[in-house]
Amino acid sequence: xxxxxxxxxxxxxxxxxxxxxxxxxxxxxxxxxxxxxxxxxxxxxxxxxxxxxxxxxxxxxxxxxxxxxxxxxxxxxxxxxxxxxxxxxxxxxxxxxxxxxxxxxxxxxxxxxxxxxxxxxxxxxxxxxxxxxxxxxxxxxxxxxxxxxxxxxxxxxxxxxxxxxxxxxxxxxxxxxxxxxxxxxxxxxxxxxxxxxxxxxxxxxxxxxxxxxxxxxxxxxxxxxxxxxxxxxxxxxxxxxxxxxxxxxxxxxxxxxxxxxxxxxxxxxxxxxxxxxxxxxxxxxxxxxxxxxxxxxxxxxxxxxxxxxxxxxxxxxxxxxxxxxxxxxxxxxxxxxxxxxxxxxxxxxxxxxxxxxxxxxxxxxxxxxxxxxxxxxxxxxxxxxxxxxxxxxxxxxxxxxxxxxxxxxxxxxxxxxxxxxxxxxxxxxxxx
Numbered sequence: 001x002x003x004x005x006x007x008x009x010x011x012x013x014x015x016x017x018x019x020x021x022x023x024x025x026x027x028x029x030x031x032x033x034x035x036x037x038x039x040x041x042x043x044x045x046x047x048x049x050x051x052x053x054x055x056x057x058x059x060x061x062x063x064x065x066x067x068x069x070x071x072x073x074x075x076x077x078x079x080x081x082x083x084x085x086x087x088x089x090x091x092x093x094x095x096x097x098x099x100x101x102x103x104x105x106x107x108x109x110x111x112x113x114x115x116x117x118x119x120x121x122x123x124x125x126x127x128x129x130x131x132x133x134x135x136x137x138x139x140x141x142x143x144x145x146x147x148x149x150x151x152x153x154x155x156x157x158x159x160x161x162x163x164x165x166x167x168x169x170x171x172x173x174x175x176x177x178x179x180x181x182x183x184x185x186x187x188x189x190x191x192x193x194x195x196x197x198x199x200x201x202x203x204x205x206x207x208x209x210x211x212x213x214x215x216x217x218x219x220x221x222x223x224x225x226x227x228x229x230x231x232x233x234x235x236x237x238x239x240x241x242x243x244x245x246x247x248x249x250x251x252x253x254x255x256x257x258x259x260x261x262x263x264x265x266x267x268x269x270x271x272x273x274x275x276x277x278x279x280x281x282x283x284x285x286x287x288x289x290x291x292x293x294x295x296x297x298x299x300x301x302x303x304x305x306x307x308x309x310x311x312x313x314x315x316x317x318x319x320x321x322x323x324x325x326x327x328x329x330x331x332x333x334x335x336x337x338x339x340x341x342x343x344x345x346x347x348x349x350x351x352x353x354x355x356x357x358x359x360x361x362x363x364x365x366x367x368x369x370x371x372x373x374x375x376x377x378x379x380x381x382x383x384x385x386x387x388x389x390x391x392x393x394x395x396x397x398x399x400x401x402x403x404x405x406x407x408x409x410x411x412x413x414x415x416x417x418x419x420x421x422x423x424x425x426x427x428x429x430x431x432x
Contacts, residue, residue, distance in 0.1 A: 010281075014213070016205025019181055022141070022280035023213075024228050025347055026221040043347065043384040045413040046278055047132045048358040049112065050335065051158060052290040054312040055364035056376045057325040063088055063392045070392035074325065078333040079378075084390040085343065085353060086380040087430060091395030094363060094402040095372040096422040102370035105155055107363035108293040110372070112158040114403035114421015125421055127160045128406040129287050130167075135415045136284040145277060147176060148289035149266045155293050158363070169289060173269045174239045174258030177202075180277055181232070201236055203229060224346075228279060235272050238265075262301055264334060271338040278352060279345055284413075290331060293363065302326050312367035324367075335360055339380055356381040357409050361402075373398035377405070379430065383412035388432040400427070 008028045014021040025044075061075040070088065072080065079086065096116040100106065109117035115125035129144055137143025146159050148169035156166035170176055181202050203210070210229065214222050242260045260266045270288060277283050291297050296307035304311070304323045311327070314320035342353035361377040364370060379387065403423035408430055410417045 014206040014209045016202075016209070019202045019205045021181060021203070021206055021232075022282055024224060024279045024345075025281070026217065026224055028217055028221050030348070043350065043355045044281060044284060045136075045384050046284045046286075046352075046356040046381075047129065047136065047409060047413045047415075048274075048285070048356060049129055049158075049287040050290070050338075050358060050360045051111070051287070052331045052360070052362050053293055053295050053364075054308055054324075055362050055367035055371075056328050057321050058366060058376075059321075060325040061328060061376055062090065066392050066394050068391050075328040075332060075376075078329060078336045079339070082336060082339045082343065082380070085339065085382065086378050086389045087387070088392040089377040089379060089395070089405065089430075090374065090392065091398060092375055092377050092400050092402045092405055092427075093373040093398045094375060096401075102364070102372045104294045104370065107370065107372050108155050108158055110421070111363040111402070112287075112406075113160055114401060114406070114423060115163075121164075122156060122166060123163050124160050124166075125163050127158060128403070128410065128420060129159055129285050130161050131417055131420065132410055132413060132415050133285045136413065140281055140283050142180075142277070142283040144285040144287070145176075145274070145283050146170065146287050147270050147274065148292065149263060149270065150289070150292045150295060150297065152289075152292045153294075157287075157289060157292075159287050169287075172258045173235075173260075173266070173273060174243060176270070176273050177236060177239055180273065180280075180282055201233055203232060203236075227345075228276075231272065231276060231279075235269065235276065238269055238272075263297065263299070264301060264330070267334045268337055271334070271341065275338070275341045275345070275352075278342070278356070290334075299323075299327060299330070302330060312364075314368050316368065335378075335380075342381075350382075350384070353380070354382040355384045357383040357387060357412055359405070359409065375402060377402070379405070379409075383409075385432060386412040387430050393429050395427075400424075405430075 010029050012023045056075060061073055063073050063076060064071040094110045096110050096114060105117060109124045112127035113125040117124050133144040146167050146169045148171045150171055152169055157169050159167045161167055214225060239258055243258050260269055274286055294309050296309045298307055306323060311320045311323045314324060339353060343351045345352040347355055358380040361375055365375050401422045401424060403421045404425060404427040406420055407417055407423050408427040411426060
């Protein structure tokens with residue numbers, strides 16, 4: 001580690017036994033960046049994709065009216081505090097071959113690729129996140145992160161490194177934590193066991209270096225570090241609590257050690273890990289699945305006894321539609337939690353949310369018919385001033401490819417791309 005009274009290198013790491021701790025952007029780093037070049041001083045842009053399975057109850061999801069004066073729906077109500085920092089996009093579809101009947105395998109394969117899956121084998125196309133990772137990933141320890149709350153099961157997830165190479169997703173927060181903060185970006189089993197045996201935090205091995213670092217920083221940077229280190233300790237503590245639950249409380253066959261007892265707790269913990277990864281610039285590209293495609297996840301915390309997949313085949317029955325609408329609200333409540341965390345982290349005169357661009361959506365719109373048209377899509381963040389939120393934008397009909405949005409997103413984060421899957425050109429009207 002190199003520290004002076006004047007500045008810190010942007011890539012400053014604190015290393016200890018089994019720990020490699022990257023620092024967030026500090027004021028002490030900005031002079032060094034500015035001195036190098038204007039390009040290095042420009043805000044870091046991040047690109048994220050958050051997927052929720054099995055669509056929505058459209059009557060309680062779609063807002064009324066277009067433009068900035070739209071009336072938010074029941075499903076969007078939890079996001080009211082962030083209204084100026086996201087767009088609601090209606091009329092986008094992910095259905096490359098409209099001659100085919102919609103189904104889960106088609107929906108998942110095409111959601112981030114815009115490609116029709118080849119029957120009987122994995123052959124789709126590169127996904128939008130991996131296009132971005134090819135450029136943005138050169139600047140970070142991890143080109144991209146793929147996280148979930150469930151195994152993807154028989155269907156691959158939506159992320160494809162190439163036409164035939166779907167990437168795996170990690171569901172265990174403990175493994176994610178050790179990957180982010182383990183020595184050299186890898187899980188160090190020996191160091192983990194040693195820390196567990198001594199009941200020590202990963203931060204303990206670098207505590208002296210933290211003290212030395214803070215002594216050379218101003219009050220604002222010390223506050224940022226305290227906030228960052230406090231978040232790391234909190235995440236680690238919650239993971240440890242999940243690991244130490246007794247088999248009676250948490251059957252290992254149902255939920256492996258390190259995974260919280262309830263789904264909302266699991267989602268929040270994964271969001272906290274994503275926040276830390278972005279804050280420390282460990283990655284600039286990520287994908288997070290609320291659940292796998294065709295999930296049968298239960299929601300006892302909502303007093304819903306039916307599984308999600310059963311609910312999605314509602315045939316417009318009121319009981320199932322009511323359950324689906326409650327799930328949708330809970331999903332957006334959790335998204336609001338994440339957006340609030342990102343918007344609370346200052347980067348210069350803006351926030352981490354302002355410098356990010358995040359697509360939130362599902363691969364199905366009306367799940368009972370497996371429809372891949374007119375998908376429920378939100379676009380959050382500002383891409384460092386290149387996207388203006390606070391509006392509902394409707395694209396006429398259901399023929400505008402979702403991949404057109406992806407071309408626009410790639411362009412806004414500095415990865416201009418000519419085409420992706422079934423795209424027909426960049427999407428208009430999202431700009432400032």
